[in-house]
């Protein structure tokens with residue numbers, strides 16, 4: 001058996017890297033494994049560590065997938081049911097937003113953070129296109145930075161034309177496997193191309209009419225940055241779907257609520273209208289940021 005990490009998937013063939021700079025093996029999975037895929041449409045995902053049996057023609061048959069430390073999913077596309085694993089064994093999940101074109105939404109960030117909390121993924125909030133910021137944007141960005149940093153999250157402001165900011169990002173992800181997720185047009189692919197100019201991946205103008213991107217990126221792959229990092233670019237998404245989270249459990253994934261919720265009178269308190277709610281009490285005392293509580297209420301509503 002030979003072990004390695006899946007860096008690319010075409011659906012029927014997988015590219016498996018034995019170790020950094022030690023060459024790759026083209027591998028397949030036995031038909032049986034496909035059927036075992038439960039909720040997900042892809043049984044093997046990029047980022048998976050696998051054991052392969054090497055055939056006479058030097059291709060591999062994947063026999064075993066190591067337990068995943070974590071993974072992120074998205075709704076399957078092309079009318080398929082279920083969800084698709086974007087990548088497994090992710091060191092940092094990056095949510096990409098832009099200052100303008102399109103304008104960032106804290107609701108999107110919160111949904112991403114909830115997903116990371118629920119999936120054991122370390123998040124980073126990346127706000128791009130700082131060059132487009134006007135004076136009032138800067139005040140708002142400062143507010144947002146203080147809000148998320150006070151909750152213990154990391155936030156970086158970058159602009160692809162600003163080498164200093166891009167180098168800071170490069171430094172931050174050094175040696176790590178990271179995913180880039182966010183709305184179309186926020187600059188995910190442009191950031192990737194700036195981090196590794198050899199990649200030359202397709203990007204698109206944000207259309208002036210709708211101010212939305214054009215959903216340029218259509219498949220996922222672990223792409224190398226320097227000689228120790230990997231980035232997974234993903235197609236833009238309009239909204240971050242929350243899988244397997246219900247109203248009574250949502251506050252588990254709000255870092256400022258998860259301890260408090262155990263002090264509520266009712267164990268299944270949703271912190272919206274219940275008497276004896278410790279979360280609402282904390283909110284009234286100004287201990288929970290209004291924006292976060294508002295986003296919580298909006299998400300609760302979307303869940304029911």
Ligand SMILES: Nc1nc2c(ncn2[C@@H]2O[C@H](COP(=O)(O)OP(=O)(O)OP(=O)(O)O)[C@@H](O)[C@H]2O)c(=O)[nH]1
Nearest residue numbers: 160184185186187188189190203204215216217236
């Ligand atoms: N002003 C400015 N424009 C940027 C910046 N980064 C990216 N852009 C532009 O934003 C547009 C969209 O960039 P993409 O990289 O294609 O966006 P994406 O997030 O990959 O979009 P999808 O693949 O559709 O999800 C392009 O016209 C980029 O040139 C930046 O820092 N500043």
Ligand SMILES: [Mg+2]
Nearest residue numbers: 188189216217
């Ligand atoms: Mg893209």
Ligand SMILES: [Zn+2]
Nearest residue numbers: 264269271277
């Ligand atoms: Zn409560």
